[in-house]
Amino acid sequence: MADEAHSAAATTGADMAHGADAAHGADGGLVFHPMDQFLVKPLFGHAGDPVFWYTPTNVTLWLGLAVLAIFAIMVLTTSRRAVIPSRGQSVAELAYGFIYKMVEDVTGKDGVKYFPYIMTLFMFIVVANFLGLLPTAFTPTSHIAVTALLAMAVFLAVTILGFVLHGFKFLGLFWVSAAPLPLRPILAVIEIISYFVRPVSHSIRLAGNMMAGHAVIKVFAAFAAVTAIAPISIAAIAAIYGLEVLVSFIQAYVFTILTCVYLKDALHPAH
């Protein structure tokens, strides 16, 4: 689908003066730019300016908005410290209880001290996902660079923690002592491969889900330019949008619970 979009952009996009996301061309033909919403642009200066590592971009803007939103949800709402909570405070307490219970249930009592890190991950992903659903928003979690960093951070932290806590016994994670002895080396190879694939699937799952939904919405939006199919297109956008709201939460949940599962492996490597 990305290739289709690419070819459409390449054939009709070149002669267009304006680089709008989805607009019909002068000849009335459809123009698809479903990937333009993922472009990284400098916040200040011209559109074509180079992007250095420190340049404030739309990534910076939406990450900053995520920080503000988290501050509002978790800090401002709880400022009254009410025993009987207000609605906002209930949301903050709900988020706290949800992740705390997840960490406790999956990793056990000794995993609770890593709760702030997991809470940071969850709050960032869920808030970035939901902010990305605002029209014209940029979704940081749809970028593989962002999710790969998160997944690699989890992978490295869990691996290092495993070796620090258990030394070489941590390698017992790959040695399935419950299996018959001849099978164990084969299982060890499979386990090691699956262990190193973890950060890949962990990151691509999140970025892929976010990117796909947003791109599909943009494709339907481009179809809305044709009067005959505009109602279908708009209905489809509404439906996909509803689905994306669901996916936004579920992917944050999945990323977080997988982090907990990996952390459990580091804390209790024995099968």
Add this chain to the structure above:
Amino acid sequence: MATEPIDLEVAGTCTDAAGSAIGMPQLCDAWFGNQIFWLLVTLVVIYFILSRIALPRIAAILAERQGTITNNIAAAEDLKAKALEAEAAYDQALADARAEAGRIIDAAKAEMKADLDVAIKKADAEIAERTAEGEKAIAEIREGALAAVKDVAKDTAKELIVALGGTADARTVTAAVNARMKG
């Protein structure tokens, strides 16, 4: 100065002349550094907001609520115990009152029985007295009647003797009458 044309060139591989994306912007490695840098900044800020302010505060709120609930439950248990105590006291008082009432009823019954016995005795005595009086009166009347019968018999006998032309000897008549009355 040397880096700028290179960066422009790299940016050019990700966007076309119209500023639209070429392929997936996610794979444009020119933008990785920027995203990673700002993401690290963001994560550190979020971590400090959560771990320094939000999470301890929420934990304190939840602990306080738990404490309040525990205290209230303890107070409720206390009140329940007191209620049970009060109920026991009430039951005790009720039982005592019943026993007291029974005792009072018994005492009243005994008193009434005593009064009744006295009254019955008195009535019996009176009845006996009246009976005796009556019997005495009957005896008197009977005696009176016997004397009268005797007199009447004497007089009648005398009159009969006189009418038959005899002379009435009072002593003989009396003796005869007395003999007849006895027989």
